[in-house]
Amino acid sequence: MTNNIPIIIPAYEPDNRMVELIRELKETFRGTIVVVNDGSGHQYDDYFNAVSRLGCMVLNHYTNLGKGRALKTAFNYCLDTFPNLIGCVTADSDGQHRPHDILKCIEMLDAHPEEMILGCREFGKDLPWKSLVGNRITVKVCKWVCGVSVSDTQTGLRAIPKGYMIELMNIPGERFEFETRMLIESKNKYEIREVPIETIYDSKENHQTHFDPLVDSLRIYRLFFGQLLRFALSSLSSCVVDLVLFMVFCPLFKPVFGLYYITVATVLARIISATYNYLLNYKVVFRSEKKHTSSAKRYFVLAVIQMSCSALFTTWFVTLFTSLPEVVIKIVVDTTLFIISYIIQRKMVF
16 A cells, blocks of 8 residues: 555645654655645745655645645646555645544545545634634535535545546636535545544644635635525526416417416426426536436426425415515515425435
């Protein structure tokens, strides 16, 4: 397993903690450690020269390109260099990960080479409330919006199988949001196994982080809600298709079906718009790989149930709240059903 699972450490403007981490790793780890200098500047050359003397392979970016790009640079090097590669383990350069925890992830990947391993911290009372609340929010959002359930979405200690390294080379994301996309894109492809690791926090070190709370958080949450936004746009466009078809069918069917032309136009327009919505959700929103025989059946059953619930609950609430306009009640009911439908489609249909 000497070079089958290398350690990758992306570094931007590091300090002596990176050198100490690698020195401790070298005491027991005999494999390759790849350090990526992500455009730190010449004033940091001493640290990279020090780890090079310790036997690390140092890859250099001329300018700062971001953590995501640094990881891809290292992935490319490892995939191109080690023919018997099982995967890699990524770790941070700022002393947040203990050597024994890094080695624990290597052993877990060796035992489970088709799974992604996360070194997850336990967030206790000693953690600043901003970090604690931030992590808990992202964990909940990641679970309910994206369908990925992990206890630590922000950990940089990850063991990644070779197959996923290859896929990640073509996945967008150049900075901190790349690690979030890594979690989202693993859904239905790679099982995630968590390994508990030591939680290390120093308030002084926290001030040296290169994570921009505003810009990088916006990038991450844009990824979280991207699927939900695509779902909303898919539903909206389906409504437009339904209305346009209804308007086209009414004058066509009126001479043929008499009083029943509205029913026929409504049903036919709904069938076509529902088929359009299904294909859009399958290919664009959820990017499903399930067989159509399974997902289509569940989708259309859900569509019938959702339509029935809309009519039932709207009628019920109209009788209860007689002072409210029907359209207001319908908007509330359909919005609620929209959210429920999204969760059901994500979990059970696609």
